[in-house]
Amino acid sequence: MGFTEADLLAIGLTLRLATTTTAILLLLGTPLAWWLATTRSRWRGPIAAIVALPLVLPPTVLGFYLLISLSPSGPVGQLTTALGLGTLPFTFWGLVVASVFYSLPFVVQPLQSSFASLGARPLEMAATLRAGVWDTFISVVLPLSRNGFVTAAVLGFAHTVGEFGVVLMIGGNIPGETRVVSVQIYDYVEALNYQQAHWLAGSLLVFSFLVLLIVYGTQGNHGNTSFATEGQRP
Amino acid sequence: MSFPLAKQSANAGDSIVVTIKTRVGQSKAVPENFAFTLDVDLQLPGQGITAIFGTSGSGKTTLLRCLAGLQAIDEGELIVNGEVWHGSSHSLPAYQRPIGYVFQEASLFEHLTAEGNLRYAAKRAAPGGMTFQTIVDLMGIQSLLEQYPSQLSGGERQRVAIARALLINPSLLLMDEPLAALDRQRRLEILPYLERLHREIQLPILYVTHSMEEVTRLADTLLILDQGKVAAQGELVDLLSRTDLPLEFGEEAGAVLEGQVLSRDERWHLATVAFPGGELLVRDSEGLGAIGAKVRLRILARDVSLSLDATSDSSILNRLPAQIVLIDDGADAGMSTVQLQVGESLLLARVSKRSVHEMELREGMQLYGQIKSVAILR
Numbered sequence: 001m002g003f004t005e006a007d008l009l010a011i012g013l014t015l016r017l018a019t020t021t022t023a024i025l026l027l028l029g030t031p032l033a034w035w036l037a038t039t040r041s042r043w044r045g046p047i048a049a050i051v052a053l054p055l056v057l058p059p060t061v062l063g064f065y066l067l068i069s070l071s072p073s074g075p076v077g078q079l080t081t082a083l084g085l086g087t088l089p090f091t092f093w094g095l096v097v098a099s100v101f102y103s104l105p106f107v108v109q110p111l112q113s114s115f116a117s118l119g120a121r122p123l124e125m126a127a128t129l130r131a132g133v134w135d136t137f138i139s140v141v142l143p144l145s146r147n148g149f150v151t152a153a154v155l156g157f158a159h160t161v162g163e164f165g166v167v168l169m170i171g172g173n174i175p176g177e178t179r180v181v182s183v184q185i186y187d188y189v190e191a192l193n194y195q196q197a198h199w200l201a202g203s204l205l206v207f208s209f210l211v212l213l214i215v216y217g218t219q220g221n222h223g224n225t226s227f228a229t230e231g232q233r234p
Numbered sequence: 235m236s237f238p239l240a241k242q243s244a245n246a247g248d249s250i251v252v253t254i255k256t257r258v259g260q261s262k263a264v265p266e267n268f269a270f271t272l273d274v275d276l277q278l279p280g281q282g283i284t285a286i287f288g289t290s291g292s293g294k295t296t297l298l299r300c301l302a303g304l305q306a307i308d309e310g311e312l313i314v315n316g317e318v319w320h321g322s323s324h325s326l327p328a329y330q331r332p333i334g335y336v337f338q339e340a341s342l343f344e345h346l347t348a349e350g351n352l353r354y355a356a357k358r359a360a361p362g363g364m365t366f367q368t369i370v371d372l373m374g375i376q377s378l379l380e381q382y383p384s385q386l387s388g389g390e391r392q393r394v395a396i397a398r399a400l401l402i403n404p405s406l407l408l409m410d411e412p413l414a415a416l417d418r419q420r421r422l423e424i425l426p427y428l429e430r431l432h433r434e435i436q437l438p439i440l441y442v443t444h445s446m447e448e449v450t451r452l453a454d455t456l457l458i459l460d461q462g463k464v465a466a467q468g469e470l471v472d473l474l475s476r477t478d479l480p481l482e483f484g485e486e487a488g489a490v491l492e493g494q495v496l497s498r499d500e501r502w503h504l505a506t507v508a509f510p511g512g513e514l515l516v517r518d519s520e521g522l523g524a525i526g527a528k529v530r531l532r533i534l535a536r537d538v539s540l541s542l543d544a545t546s547d548s549s550i551l552n553r554l555p556a557q558i559v560l561i562d563d564g565a566d567a568g569m570s571t572v573q574l575q576v577g578e579s580l581l582l583a584r585v586s587k588r589s590v591h592e593m594e595l596r597e598g599m600q601l602y603g604q605i606k607s608v609a610i611l612r
């Protein structure tokens with residue numbers, strides 16, 4: 001026994017989806033998390049709530065609205081059609097868009113708390129040492145928030161691998177295009193092919209456990225890289 | 235861009251002109267009564283150490299942060315050595331100001347070693363200035379370079395932080411209570427480095443502190459802030475001989491004298507120090523340099539008593555002829571502060587009001603000041 005060709009296709013697709021989504025989320029989530037961690041704007045609350053929505057909403061609700069807006073008659077769908085991109089539902093990129101929304105809090109929240117725990121002092125230090133804004137971000141914020149970035153990337157990746165409801169709503173079940181591992185498992189169960197379902201489900205279980213072990217293992221040893229150790233010798 | 239430079243005096247080239255008004259703590263999170271306004275209009279010397287003294291909440295740190303560009307200025311201007319840092323039309327961002335900043339709690343980048351922290355500054359430094367090795371030696375941190383900040387003691391971190399601030403090759407060094415977070419032992423460990431800095435480097439330093447000890451040991455000029463306003467400003471020696479300084483000086487009121495070691499008496503472990511207007515016998519100690527060396531002495535007002543004649547027997551070694559300049563009844567119910575002219579110098583004496591009455595002390599009167607103890611500052 002082992003993975004069938006269809007399984008391998010689904011695994012490859014899932015990894016590609018999760019990698020693409022995580023990369024996009026780190027790019028979008030970093031400035032968003034920075035803004036949430038530092039702004040005093042009155043929009044902070046509403047934006048933070050919107051970012052956190054996928055944590056509580058059933059994936060079908062999110063998927064439903066995404067399907068409506070991405071469809072040829074929806075606002076986003078009309079835009080993508082006008083731009084010559086075609087419509088996104090039932091395509092790989094449709095899944096990417098949906099996954100970005102669905103996994104957003106898992107990337108933004110660890111980054112946000114990591115940025116917030118830095119405090120103003122390292123930034124002020126950098127400013128008095130002639131470091132401009134970008135220089136400060138690259139030479140101070142990134143290294144001091146390393147744990148936050150690792151957590152964000154791992155959680156964003158793992159959560160995308162594990163999504164099901166949103167995928168089914170917006171992507172359907174097209175082999176090599178939108179049939180990810182979780183959908184493949186669902187198909188096996190529907191077809192009462194428990195043997196194959198076990199292979200895939202077990203793999204996901206082990207994968208998820210290992211991922212969480214990495215996250216909690218590293219965080220537990222080093223704590224958050226901030227000023228927790230200030231003023232005392234180890 | 236036009237800068238309002240016209241009204242500056244001719245020596246604005248080497249001074250720090252601060253005319254600022256700024257409100258702090260206006261955020262919603264802070265209750266209204268915590269907000270305070272820093273409102274100062276002053277000119278500080280562009281050389282030597284200027285101590286900024288005051289109680290907590292007097293605006294010392296806010297003033298320093300305004301100078302550094304870390305705190306927004308609501309209105310006013312900032313002209314340092316002829317260069318406009320903040321004016322009506324533009325404000326240099328913090329990272330473009332040629333300053334070095336030493337924070338109160340030794341703030342180093344925790345992800346870099348001591349050397350990494352120093353290199354961070356060196357990489358971004360203005361051209362010229364002292365070499366890496368010179369500064370490392372000056373602060374005595376060669377053996378610490380490979381350590382991470384968390385492996386260093388508070389005093390060691392602060393020395394690295396000072397070295398880092400110097401490495402940026404600043405034209406103004408701002409130090410915000412650099413010793414306040416340290417215990418007395420560590421403070422005494424670092425003070426000599428600061429004195430060395432003062433001696434060996436031509437760099438104006440603004441030094442915020444609430445410690446009279448640091449003020450009297452380090453400062454050339456003193457600025458006293460009180461509730462966001464300038465309470466007094468001037469040369470340290472002049473200012474400390476005044477009787478009208480804010481109350482917080484109280485027990486610590488006392489004059490500072492600059493003198494020179496004249497001779498030594500090996501038998502009694504005493505040294506004679508000449509100061510403008512007289513000589514003092516002081517206990518010979520390590521702090522005192524060779525004959526001819528300059529020393530700074532401090533005589534607390536409470537260690538000076540008054541006597542009408544010179545001959546009374548007592549254990550007091552130093553009895554100097556003096557004239558009363560003024561008697562300040564001050565705010566204390568039982569004590570007065572008497573300002574004495576001793577030669578060209580001024581001393582303060584703290585005496586009871588009853589003594590003032592019984593000895594019939596008056597301004598202009600000739601008498602003797604008896605000095606119980608003299609502290610050698612440096």
